[in-house]
Amino acid sequence: MNTHKRQTYLTESNNLSIGYKNPKGKGFHCIQNELNLHLSAGKVYTLIGPNGAGKSTLIKTLAGFLPCVSGQILMNGQNLNAIPANQLARLLSVVFTDRPYTEHLRVYDMVAMGRHPYTGFMGKLRSEDNIKIDKVLNITGIFSLKDRFFNDLSDGEKQKVMIAKSLAQETKIIMLDEPTAFLDFPSRIEVMQLLRKIAREESKAILLSSHDITLSFRLSDEIILIAKGFTGVQDIPENIVSKNLMNTYFENASFNFDTHRLSFEPITTKSxxxxxxxxxxxxxxxxxxxxxxxxxxxxxxxxxxxxxxxxxxxxxxxxxxxxxxxxxxxxxxxxxxxxxxx
Amino acid sequence: MKRTIDIIPSFTFRIIAAILLVILMFVLFILNLKSGVVNLGISELFGILTNESISDSALSIVVLKIRFPQAITALMAGWGLAAGGLLMQTLFRNPLADPSILGISSGASLGVAILILISGSLFPGFLSGDISANVAITIAAFIGAAMVLVLISLFATKLRNPVNLLVFGIMIGFLSYAVVDILKFYASKDALQKYVLWGMATFAEVDNRQLQVFLISGFIGIVFALLLVKPLNALLLGEDYAANLGHKVKHIRIIIILVAGFLTAVITAFCGPVAFVGLAVPHLARLLFATSDHRQILPFSILIGGNLTLFVNLIIRLPVFGGNLPVNAITALLGAPVVIYFILKTKF
Structure with a gap:
């Protein structure tokens, strides 16, 4: 672990507490404490946990959309709060669960939005921007869709467009809030494999949240496991399994984590x-x-x-x-x- | 509605469309100068414009002092309303948003109502002088619009949900019309008539001296709108994505509200509450050019808006209608079907 300490992570959280502002009065409603996470280039990190554990809140906090309740987030060694918006846009891109709904917006124009942090005041695309957009359209396999309207695409295609937009932004860190929600099974695998490929080949740190436990354990380099009342852990899937953490964190009498199938199985009562x-x-x-x-x-x-x-x-x-x-x-x-x- | 083949309007198509719209603008402008209760021939008109034949000084006055400022006013109103409407629709991600819905026009109406109905009833002679009356109405409308604008800007940060802000604007509209109705109840007949006339909107109340102020303010608003195309494009993805692309969403929201509000305030002050132009024109532009990119849609909306109001100004002055039909009668006839079409077409 000592060698780890000296390394500069792309994203690092120290004793981070997350939560949201109390609707009444002041102060915060805290949902997770003492989160010590670190993300490195080339790896896929999947955030899993029961509903209400704070997955979305954690992603929004790490991405700077919500303030930290306490603790600290470092991006590339810099304090997140100290990074100006236009610089953060070149360091971190986010894909949200809700897809934009916009009439008359073409896939190419959507992906081109990713170039905003690099283009000038009027947003005019230079030839190098166009080359980069073509490149990410090819990486994500949606080049043939580039002239289609975004709204007319299937959910899986839309998700790939949003990932392409993220890639066009050329950020070292990509965070995705439930990128496989709403997708059918083949699209889910496709998206996960695409994210893996991007992490490896483009050397990016990718953090995503998911409810798809089997797929997450198969295709993530590390799992970040959080649950209400437990301290979040980050480890490789095998350690999470061998320490029986899934059963601890998803405590429930009616199902059990099957270490062979990597999924939750109902507990047979009579057996x-x-x-x-x-x-x-x-x-x-x-x-x-x-x-x-x-x-x-x-x-x-x-x-x-x-x-x-x-x-x-x-x-x-x-x-x-x-x-x-x-x-x-x-x-x-x-x-x-x-x-x-x- | 699923489109399997999308036809992209090519670059040439856009250039040709732009040239055609500009030519149409000149044609409509000339027609505006030439026709009315008295129709002029082209040679006659050019004689007057080039100041060569001063054979008929009355006609010359009609063209230069009445028709010319009216046509220019219509043109600028169309430009500004279309730009303001597009800004609001993008900001609120709502195809039915426009400055009049935000309550800015109703704020202006309230200002004018207070001026005309109260002072007109108390001091019947007060608003009789033409120039002083127009200046006073302009100032009152501007104050009213600006007050709503300040209110909206104050609450814009609190009303983070665009729908809430829209409802807020509509409620402001109801409030000001309620006050106007109460004022109407006590107002004198003359004052009431004057207010009702203003409320029907007209391009005819701006004379050559006021025209300068109107044009300069309008141009300032439009230039600011054109400078906002990049953040406007980012806002198409929603505020979170825009922020993630490095835009300072909080500031941009306020700037867009200020620019769109300023344009509405200026135009409402000089022309009265013109309805439907800001709402319908951006939709026409999007339909025609099949894109949401503001770098294209904003200039085209401005061009189409100017042409639309010039056309409306031509229709309302037709001798068939006695030469003096209210602007809103025609804009509603043209604009309301467009809005209905969009409500039926859009999946909410």
């Missing part, structure tokens, strides 16, 4: 044990199916009944006797009516 002998692929399928009907798949030990895969299908040895079930659909039907049958 009647079923012994299964099958090939690996079928075990995975049966595990999912059994969970759905409140059974727990085991491969050894005492059990209520057993399912053994053979060349005919599935041999079920239950207290009622032994019988053969031919396919998965019928097996699901059997499990569904197990209670009434027994």
């Amino acid at each position: 009647r044990k079923v012994h299964v002998e099958a090939d690996e692929f079928t075990i995975a399928l049966l595990s999912n199916m059994l969970k759905r009907f409140d059974f727990q798949l085991i491969q050894e030990g005492p059990h209520v009944f057993s399912i053994i895969q053979n060349h005919l299908g599935f041999q079920v040895n239950s207290p009622n006797g032994m019988f053969i079930i031919n396919d998965l659909t019928l097996l699901a039907e059997f499990l569904h009516t197990y209670e009434t049958n027994i």
Whole structure:
């Protein structure tokens, strides 16, 4: 950790407390304390936590839209409050959850807005600006959309345009508030992979918030985990998993973080044990199916009944006797009516 | 409405459109000088303009002292109202915003009402002199508009939500019209008639001496508006994005309100509350040029606005209408359908 201390991070927070102004009277309503975060170039950081943990507030505070309740934020070694607006615009760009709604605005013009910190008083684009805009349109894969109206695009395309606008701004730090909200599953993966590629190839620090836990654990370099009543942590996904932090921070009796699937799984309340002998692929399928009907798949030990895969299908040895079930659909039907049958 | 193919108006198209609009402006201007209750031939008109034939001094006076200032007033009013309307629509991210909706025009109306209705009723002779009356009305309108402007600027930082500010403006409008209605109740018949005439808006009340003041103030407002194109473009993305692009949003909001308010105050003071021009013209420009880029839309709105008011000024002076139709009768006929079209088209 000593070597870390000497490094200048792109973004660094020291004992940061975040919150918002109390609607009545003065003072702040504090939602997170003692946040010590640091973002470096080339990495993707994903901010996760339950609703109300302060994800948006944290991003807005780090981006300078909300004042710090206490503590300090350093951008590239400089105190955030001391950086003039036009300089900050060249250091940090933000993609907000809400997409702009503007009639008659073309994708090219939208991306060109990213050049505002560099253009003159009237905002005229120089040839080098146009070259840079073409470049980011290519990186984000939306060059073919450049003459379309922004409002006519799909949510996934709009998100890529806003990311392209951020890239055109040529900032070392990009912060995105829930960039994958509203997107369908393929677009979510696409956006996440794009952000990863940008972080690596353009050497940027990317901070995003997300509710998509599985995707975040697969595609982020580090996770920033916050929750009400806990001190925020920043670590690589594997450490978060191995320290069982997800279950601690998302404390809930009805689900449990599955370290293999990297997702929250419902806790089976009755958890009647079923012994299964099958090939690996079928075990995975049966595990999912059994969970759905409140059974727990085991491969050894005492059990209520057993399912053994053979060349005919599935041999079920239950207290009622032994019988053969031919396919998965019928097996699901059997499990569904197990209670009434027994 | 999904457009699969978007036609980009090419650079040549924009240049040609600009040239055509300028030519149209000159044609409309000449028509404004030439037609009215007495129609002049082109040669006659040029004779008067070049001061060669002083054969008919009465006609010369009609053209130079009445039609010329009226046409120039109409032109400047159109330019300024269109620019002010566009500024407000972008600032409030609301296609229906314009300076009259913000209550600035109603503030001016209140100022004029207080002047005409109170002093006109108490001292019937007070507003009889033509020049002194016009100057007084101008000052009253300006004070009224400026007061609303100061009010809005004071609350602009508190009313951060654009919708709230809009509602605030509309309520200011209701308040001032309520006061005007009370004043009307007690006003004398003559004073009431004078106020109602002002309220219908006209381009005919600015004489050659006042014209200078009007033109200079109008030009100042328009130049300031043109200097704001870059922050206006950023505001298309919303205030947060604009701030992230390095713009000082708080200051810009106030500057835009001041510029748009100043333009409205000046025009309302000299012409009365002209409706619909500021609202409809920017939409026409956006439709025609299929862009929201203020570097294009603002100059084009200004050009279209000037042409529109020149056209309106031509219509209202047609001998069919007795040569003296209220401006707002025509602007409403032209502008209201545009607004209705937009309400139906826009997904709110």
